[in-house]
Amino acid sequence: MPDFAGYIRQLRQKQRLSLRDVAQKTGISYSYLAQIEQGRRNPPGPDFMKRLAPVYQVTLKDLLRAAGYLEENEPSLSxxxxxxxxxxxxxxxxxxxxxxxxxxxxxxxxxxxxxxxxxxxxxxxxxxxxxx
Structure with a gap:
């Protein structure tokens, strides 16, 4: 989880957003986002990832891969x-x-x-x- 926590924090900082900004844009609670960034929670599920991806300006696939939901050698999508x-x-x-x-x-x-x-x-x- 720490790798994902750092990754998600870097994405947020790159967009110059506060955790409150992200919470407001996604509807995901501030405290839940903070716990993810601190590595105290597992990466969120795909439904939350769908809301985070556009705010962080990355693809859903990138977030899923960083969270360990997709493997690098996983078969290609159609x-x-x-x-x-x-x-x-x-x-x-x-x-x-x-x-x-x-x-x-x-x-x-x-x-x-x-x-x-x-x-x-x-x-x-x-x-x-x-x-x-």
């Missing part, structure tokens, strides 16, 4: 799974609102388009295998 993870990242980013008010069924192609627009608007690469 293209559809990569798009779904990237799309969830975009939808959970509190600073980004373009294209997030869609209704009806969203196909993988529509989700990919929204992610690509996010990548262009933010300069953050979420989908692998393409140059920026």
């Amino acid at each position: 293209d559809e799974q990569e798009v779904e993870m990237a799309f969830n990242y975009v939808m959970n980013d509190p600073r980004y609102h373009s294209g997030t008010r869609m209704t009806g069924e969203l196909t993988t192609d529509v989700k990919r388009f929204i992610v690509e627009m996010y990548e262009k608007a933010t300069g953050k690469k979420l989908l692998p295998g393409r140059s920026e």
